[in-house]
Amino acid sequence: MSVDLNTAQALKLWHGVALALVQDDEPDLSLRQVSILLTIYLEAPPHTVRDLARKLGVSKPVITRALDSMGKVELVSRRRDEKDRRNVLVQRTVKGALYLERLADTIGNLARRL
Amino acid sequence: MSVDLNTAQALKLWHGVALALVQDDEPDLSLRQVSILLTIYLEAPPHTVRDLARKLGVSKPVITRALDSMGKVELVSRRRDEKDRRNVLVQRTVKGALYLERLADTIGNLARRL
DNA sequence: CAAATCTGATACGGACCCGTAACAATCCGT
DNA sequence: ACGGATTGTTACGGGTCCGTATCAGATTTG
Numbered sequence: 001m002s003v004d005l006n007t008a009q010a011l012k013l014w015h016g017v018a019l020a021l022v023q024d025d026e027p028d029l030s031l032r033q034v035s036i037l038l039t040i041y042l043e044a045p046p047h048t049v050r051d052l053a054r055k056l057g058v059s060k061p062v063i064t065r066a067l068d069s070m071g072k073v074e075l076v077s078r079r080r081d082e083k084d085r086r087n088v089l090v091q092r093t094v095k096g097a098l099y100l101e102r103l104a105d106t107i108g109n110l111a112r113r114l
Numbered sequence: 115m116s117v118d119l120n121t122a123q124a125l126k127l128w129h130g131v132a133l134a135l136v137q138d139d140e141p142d143l144s145l146r147q148v149s150i151l152l153t154i155y156l157e158a159p160p161h162t163v164r165d166l167a168r169k170l171g172v173s174k175p176v177i178t179r180a181l182d183s184m185g186k187v188e189l190v191s192r193r194r195d196e197k198d199r200r201n202v203l204v205q206r207t208v209k210g211a212l213y214l215e216r217l218a219d220t221i222g223n224l225a226r227r228l
Numbered sequence: 229c230a231a232a233t234c235t236g237a238t239a240c241g242g243a244c245c246c247g248t249a250a251c252a253a254t255c256c257g258t
Numbered sequence: 259a260c261g262g263a264t265t266g267t268t269a270c271g272g273g274t275c276c277g278t279a280t281c282a283g284a285t286t287t288g
Contacts (some may be wrong), residue, residue, distance in 0.1 A: 002223040003117055005125075008156075010221035011214060013117075014131070014206050015152035030275075031145075035136050038129035042122075049236055057137045059277055064237060069274085084286050086235035100125055100192045107124035111117040136241085144245075163266055173247055179265060200254045200265040232284070243276075251268070258260095 009114045026099075028074075031076060032058065040090055041100055047082070047090040056092050075099055100108040118153065123228045129225040140213075141187075147180050151189060154204055155214055160195070161204040189213055 005023065014044040020111055021028060029037070040047050049067070053060045067090060070076045081087035119127065135142060143151070149170055154161050161222040167174045181204060184190045185190070195201035 003119060003123065003223045003228050005117060005222045006217065007218040007222065009117065010218040010225070011152060011156060014217065014221060015156055017128075018145050018149040018152065019170065020148055030147050031136055031142050034277090035129070035132045038125060038132065040203070042125060042129055050234090056133065060236070061238080061278090062276070065275070068237095084235085086286075088236060089192050101121065103128065104121040104124040106130060108119045108121065111119045111124070114117050164264085174266070175248090175268080176246070179245070182267095198255070201260085202266060224257090229288100231287085233284100235284075236282095238279105238281070240279085241277100244274085247271100249268105249270085250261075253265080253267100253272100255262105255264075257262085 005114075012114060013107070013110055016113075017107055020106050020110070030066075031068075032056065032062060033070060036063065036066050036069065037096060037100065040076060041092055041096065045089070045091070046087075048081075049090070052086075052090065070096075086096050120228075127221070127224055127228060130227075132222055134220050138180060143184070144180075146170065146176060149216065150177065150180050151184065151210060154190060155206055155210065159203070159205070160201075162195075162201045163204070164201075166204065184210075194204075 036052055037053060039052060049060055049063045052063045056062075067076060067078060071078060073095070074093050077091045077093050079089050079091060083088050150166055153166060153169060163174055163177045166177045170176075181190060181192060185192060187209070188207050191207050193203050193205060193206045195203050
């Protein structure tokens, strides 16, 4: 199930998606924010702030702030870990799932048009 | 030559590329900046500030500032249009071509691993 | 039980980006 | 040749993000 993309196709795909994201009305998520969002939705839970920071190679405040801003628009949610109340568990939301579904559609449609 | 990506594949691809861009040492380009860069490299010249602003659906200062910052790291260059000296022609550079070549490699490699 | 450790959050100073509005330079029409 | 249009840039006020350093709360360790 491997997908082959030559240089021009890869760039055209990236161009199309970037353009679509810039032009739609949603507020642009930064590269770091989408990385976090996709990690939460694609990898198995639990997801803590510390884990996410390590996976992305950024400082913890970056994660805290990204969760603040994405939480404000309900793309993710936070909950205390009752087993170890120092931890915060980052969780998925309906809005987050819908957002990523639309993103996947955008990518898929552009890829088909290559 | 169409490329088919299902939902999970599209998201995994986007996740991998976003992660790679966040983790590498290069300073992150914003979504708008890559859009500009890719437009310049994929579409036929000439490219003026006004054209780019219209294509991206953003204000002209966004383009000017993006060209300032990308010009500082030599990803693009500017030149006055001698035919109509009001216009600025945005041009490609060697560094910009190399940057996009590497981006395409990243995308292509991740796609193949799907 | 007290000290060391670990967690996520916050304060701070600096950098960047945004859109609106104003600007100088250039071209064009009359 | 001169007033009106057009182009790219800059000034401004406001917002967001960054990393470092620091913090309070929870847990583990001795």
